[in-house]
Amino acid sequence: MSPSEDAVELLRHFGIPDSGELVSRSPIDGSAIGGVRVGNPGDAAERAAAAFVSWRSVPAPSRGELVRLLGDQLREAKEPLARLVTLESGKILQEGLGEVQEMIDICDFAVGLSRQLYGLTIASERPKHRMMEQWHPLGPVLIISAFNFPVAVWAWNAALALVCGDPVIWKPSEKTPLCAEAVMALMKRALDLFGDAPEGLVQLVQGERDIGEALVDDPRIALVSATGSTAMGRAVGPRVAQRFGRVLLELGGNNATMVCPSADLELAARAILFSAAGTAGQRCTSLRRLIVHDSVADQLVDRVRRLFANVAVGDPRDPGTLMGPLIDEAAFESMKRVLGDVIERVDAVQGGFYVRPAIVELDRQEGSVLHETFAPILYMLRYRDFEEAIKLNNRVPQGLSSSIFTNDVREAERFMSAAGSDCGIANVNIGPSGAEIGGAFGGEKETGGGRESGSDSWRAYMRRQTNTINYGSDLPLAQGIRFDV
Numbered sequence: 275m276s277p278s279e280d281a282v283e284l285l286r287h288f289g290i291p292d293s294g295e296l297v298s299r300s301p302i303d304g305s306a307i308g309g310v311r312v313g314n315p316g317d318a319a320e321r322a323a324a325a326f327v328s329w330r331s332v333p334a335p336s337r338g339e340l341v342r343l344l345g346d347q348l349r350e351a352k353e354p355l356a357r358l359v360t361l362e363s364g365k366i367l368q369e370g371l372g373e374v375q376e377m378i379d380i381c382d383f384a385v386g387l388s389r390q391l392y393g394l395t396i397a398s399e400r401p402k403h404r405m406m407e408q409w410h411p412l413g414p415v416l417i418i419s420a421f422n423f424p425v426a427v428w429a430w431n432a433a434l435a436l437v438c439g440d441p442v443i444w445k446p447s448e449k450t451p452l453c454a455e456a457v458m459a460l461m462k463r464a465l466d467l468f469g470d471a472p473e474g475l476v477q478l479v480q481g482e483r484d485i486g487e488a489l490v491d492d493p494r495i496a497l498v499s500a501t502g503s504t505a506m507g508r509a510v511g512p513r514v515a516q517r518f519g520r521v522l523l524e525l526g527g528n529n530a531t532m533v534c535p536s537a538d539l540e541l542a543a544r545a546i547l548f549s550a551a552g553t554a555g556q557r558c559t560s561l562r563r564l565i566v567h568d569s570v571a572d573q574l575v576d577r578v579r580r581l582f583a584n585v586a587v588g589d590p591r592d593p594g595t596l597m598g599p600l601i602d603e604a605a606f607e608s609m610k611r612v613l614g615d616v617i618e619r620v621d622a623v624q625g626g627f628y629v630r631p632a633i634v635e636l637d638r639q640e641g642s643v644l645h646e647t648f649a650p651i652l653y654m655l656r657y658r659d660f661e662e663a664i665k666l667n668n669r670v671p672q673g674l675s676s677s678i679f680t681n682d683v684r685e686a687e688r689f690m691s692a693a694g695s696d697c698g699i700a701n702v703n704i705g706p707s708g709a710e711i712g713g714a715f716g717g718e719k720e721t722g723g724g725r726e727s728g729s730d731s732w733r734a735y736m737r738r739q740t741n742t743i744n745y746g747s748d749l750p751l752a753q754g755i756r757f758d759v
């Protein structure tokens with residue numbers, strides 16, 4: 275079936291009308307697969323602000339019930355939603371299914387969390403006083419998501435924001451508007467089953483950059499959670515700071531894997547294959563740099579080259595395919611800018627931009643290796659001295675993910691220590707991509723510093739309040755100050 279025939283069936287399945295000026299194209303063959311209407315940012319912010327007034331007072335475990343119902347809908351629709359993700363983003367079906375599973379997982383996590391939004395009690399210095407802190411809902415949250423995870427990134431944010439008492443507005447990538455419509459259709463069913471959620475609690479605003487900017491600048495939006503390029507973050511961060519709003523930024527990565535002399539090379543090669551070629555190198559966690567000890571470099575590169583040569587590139591809907599197309603021509607052009615004419619378009623499906631994964635050996639870490647090219651290019655650098663390798667890992671502007679392959683416990687610990695990898699994620703004997711939702715996800719430096727998903731990332735979606743309560747009949751002042759007449 276052609277992508278457009280597939281789209282007709284899937285749009286019908288989700289009850290999405292194909293109407294609107296914002297046209298979606300499938301990267302599989304470049305054909306138009308549907309259109310959506312551009313939204314109204316001002317209206318959305320108004321409705322979200324109104325929804326906040328009632329949602330913040332719904333008990334958190336009841337808010338969790340809405341997220342539980344969403345999880346049910348996602349379980350039921352896992353397969354068709356994954357197929358739509360494949361159709362619109364070009365990732366293989368296995369990865370599409372994985373992405374929807376990530377949504378289900380975060381819903382489960384958020385449901386549990388809805389009974390654990392806990393604060394602290396703090397010892398007061400004053401007699402008969404008690405101190406504590408509470409976490410309260412923050413306000414409307416804007417979620418800006420990218421094409422490469424067209425549904426999961428929304429879920430990481432929305433599931434937490436909703437249990438935290440915040441309405442959400444979603445501005446998805448203009449490259450994947452249909453996935454967003456499908457998720458909203460499922461959300462709507464969950465809202466109907468839930469019954470009395472306020473109108474405007476969960477909204478979708480489709481559009482291009484101007485629509486995103488209008489939302490970013492709107493003072494009614496308390497938190498802007500933005501996933502995308504460093505350039506996008508550079509534009510969004512200061513705009514929100516200008517009005518003292520909060521941001522949560524998940525920007526570019528330039529993720530490295532170190533391979534040490536004691537490493538299990540077979541394991542390392544398999545991990546490298548998934549991290550570098552998976553999602554056609556279009557994850558923010560994709561492996562971009564290999565830092566390999568000189569003594570094992572030739573052996574490892576041989577294996578990786580062999581694995582790369584055997585990667586089936588083609589229609590991401592075919593079960594045998596490991597690498598689908600790049601998202602569009604611009605992505606292909608940026609890969610070409612780095613690699614020059616050695617990169618050829620693979621003749622897979624007419625109209626799509628298909629490439630093979632490439633490995634490039636470098637003497638020095640300079641030039642294009644310092645930038646994130648959203649394509650399957652793996653740079654390789656050799657090292658002799660362990661500390662020098664850690665410096666190479668860190669000597670890039672980005673700080674999202676990193677990993678080390680070693681069977682030497684001291685090397686592993688040094689890599690994870692305060693003087694080791696400077697990234698938000700540092701793994702041992704697995705690749706840098708494919709994180710579970712239970713941990714906090716995000717990174718340092720140009721990656722933006724935000725943390726989403728697991729651990730205590732929920733705190734970004736709430737405001738902290740410190741309370742001091744006097745249960746005595748005297749009025750002792752803090753710091754022993756006396757102030758009597």
Ligand code: UN1
Binds near residue numbers: 376427556559560706
């Ligand atoms: C992204 O590419 O924007 O860790 C997110 C991973 C996925 C998320 C990637 N769980 O690779």
